[in-house]
Amino acid sequence: MKRWGIVGGGLLGLTMAHRLAQAGQQVTVLEAAPELGGLASAWQVGDVTWDRFYHVVMLSDRYLRRLLSELELDAGIDWKVTRAGFFTGKGLYQLNNAIDYLRFPALNLIDKFRLGLTILYMARIEDGRRLEAVPLEDWLTRLSGRRVFENIWRPLLAAKLGDNYKKASASFIWSYARRFYAARQGGMKTEMFGYVPGGYARILECFAALLAREGVVIQTGRPVQRIVPERDGFTVTSGETAFAFDRVVVTAASPLAAKICEGLTEDERRRLQGVTYNGVICASLVLTRPLGGYYLTYITDRDIPFTAVIEMSSLVDAQQQFGGKTLIYLPRYVTGEDVFWGYDDVEIERRFLEGLRRMYPDVKADEILAVRIARARQVYAVSTLNYSDNLPPMLTSVPGLTIVNSAHIVNASLAVNETMALAEQTVERLLAREAGAAPANTEPDPAPLVTAT
Numbered sequence: 001m002k003r004w005g006i007v008g009g010g011l012l013g014l015t016m017a018h019r020l021a022q023a024g025q026q027v028t029v030l031e032a033a034p035e036l037g038g039l040a041s042a043w044q045v046g047d048v049t050w051d052r053f054y055h056v057v058m059l060s061d062r063y064l065r066r067l068l069s070e071l072e073l074d075a076g077i078d079w080k081v082t083r084a085g086f087f088t089g090k091g092l093y094q095l096n097n098a099i100d101y102l103r104f105p106a107l108n109l110i111d112k113f114r115l116g117l118t119i120l121y122m123a124r125i126e127d128g129r130r131l132e133a134v135p136l137e138d139w140l141t142r143l144s145g146r147r148v149f150e151n152i153w154r155p156l157l158a159a160k161l162g163d164n165y166k167k168a169s170a171s172f173i174w175s176y177a178r179r180f181y182a183a184r185q186g187g188m189k190t191e192m193f194g195y196v197p198g199g200y201a202r203i204l205e206c207f208a209a210l211l212a213r214e215g216v217v218i219q220t221g222r223p224v225q226r227i228v229p230e231r232d233g234f235t236v237t238s239g240e241t242a243f244a245f246d247r248v249v250v251t252a253a254s255p256l257a258a259k260i261c262e263g264l265t266e267d268e269r270r271r272l273q274g275v276t277y278n279g280v281i282c283a284s285l286v287l288t289r290p291l292g293g294y295y296l297t298y299i300t301d302r303d304i305p306f307t308a309v310i311e312m313s314s315l316v317d318a319q320q321q322f323g324g325k326t327l328i329y330l331p332r333y334v335t336g337e338d339v340f341w342g343y344d345d346v347e348i349e350r351r352f353l354e355g356l357r358r359m360y361p362d363v364k365a366d367e368i369l370a371v372r373i374a375r376a377r378q379v380y381a382v383s384t385l386n387y388s389d390n391l392p393p394m395l396t397s398v399p400g401l402t403i404v405n406s407a408h409i410v411n412a413s414l415a416v417n418e419t420m421a422l423a424e425q426t427v428e429r430l431l432a433r434e435a436g437a438a439p440a441n442t443e444p445d446p447a448p449l450v451t452a453t
């Protein structure tokens with residue numbers, strides 16, 4: 001049995017802790033924030049407690065649902081067919097089936113045909129690795145035409161990547177589309193989205209209780225500043241406190257990991273610092289009444305300061321979960337250089353509410369009960385050109401030190417399911433090494449993880 005220190009109490013760190021503890025290891029999780037969950041943590045907006053950033057579960061989320069079963073929460077998932085909308089600047093249109101598509105005014109018939117062919121073509125690609133060498137915008141423009149790119153693809157990409165779509169490779173859209181195809185069920189051909197009543201607050205509470213029963217030690221409010229390899233294990237320091245571990249796993253974003261880990265090679269540092277991250281600035285709003293009833297509304301109008309509208313109450317039972325109120329999210333996915341990082345909450349709120357009123361002129365000031373702004377600088381790594389070739393190694397050159405995070409989710413989009421798949425695959429590899437004759441982490445890092453739904 002080894003003493004494992006896991007830096008980061010997000011779902012990656014917690015899932016790894018769970019699987020390591022099940023394998024009989026002694027595990028401590030150190031989380032910088034006062035609460036567990038990282039991007040999936042919950043907070044309060046007005047009198048509504050829900051996820052800081054919106055989350056859905058998909059029917060096809062195999063890894064996530066297995067964990068939810070272990071927590072005895074899977075059977076309670078509330079599943080729904082949701083609707084999607086498109087705001088073009090001239091109006092709000094629904095886009096859910098063939099009839100909506102034929103009526104959609106932003107594309108002519110030829111454009112619609114080209115877009116349809118592009119999607120069919122994408123669905124037939126089995127391995128997206130070769131697309132890593134192809135610039136995303138060029139690929140989509142070649143396949144669908146400039147007008148379709150501007151009216152459909154750009155808003156879809158901006159809703160997830162902000163301006164970073166200009167740096168991304170074609171593998172991004174392929175992997176994203178794959179998660180959505182996987183969600184389409186048999187004859188229904190309709191996406192089913194779900195949520196656990198109580199949201200991630202409840203999931204995390206049950207997860208923490210399970211980990212405690214398994215003997216995992218969890219310390220929150222413990223930002224790790226230094227990880228120093230010793231002759232025999234590691235010293236990990238957080239403030240005045242030092243911890244001794246035999247093995248350390250860092251789940252923080254790559255540039256943060258580079259800052260706290262000592263003993264890495266120059267090449268490892270360069271790779272860790274070279275990952276391009278997409279961030280998000282996201283407003284949560286509690287309203288007295290529903291908006292348009294679309295779970296997700298894409299936005300083609302470039303003057304709107306957020307990149308999508310997520311109406312959570314179109315999925316979640318508002319009466320039971322939100323006391324009859326409406327919860328919406330306005331995310332702005334951004335590059336690290338975006339001007340909005342320089343604005344305070346008041347300014348962001350002002351600009352976002354102005355944008356919301358342009359989309360929904362009938363929303364009155366007294367119908368908005370509460371607003372809260374969340375920020376996350378490192379949400380996920382942008383799949384830039386030849387991404388896999390430049391990935392930082394997970395099993396580092398420092399024996400016993402592993403650095404793993406969402407940057408290692410390759411050719412698949414970021415979601416809790418993929419995060420958990422990554423956790424399980426990594427633990428499997430680490431335990432295999434422990435079981436083998438070779439000391440940990442002295443073999444070269446095998447190919448990066450390709451997680452599939």
Ligand SMILES: Cc1cc2nc3c(=O)[nH]c(=O)nc-3n(C[C@H](O)[C@H](O)[C@H](O)COP(=O)(O)OP(=O)(O)OC[C@H]3O[C@@H](n4cnc5c(N)ncnc54)[C@H](O)[C@@H]3O)c2cc1C
Binds near residue numbers: 012033037406417
């Ligand atoms: C806007 C948004 C929408 C999303 N929607 C969905 C969705 O609908 N469905 C879905 O499945 N997924 C969704 N996701 C993705 C999901 O949230 C992630 O897949 C998952 O939370 C990633 O977990 P993680 O542990 O890898 O990272 P994180 O949650 O970022 O965890 C890393 C943790 O490390 C901690 N840390 C960093 N540095 C240190 C340090 N020095 N010392 C100690 N601790 C440290 C951080 O505080 C953090 O808690 C969404 C994410 C966002 C942002």
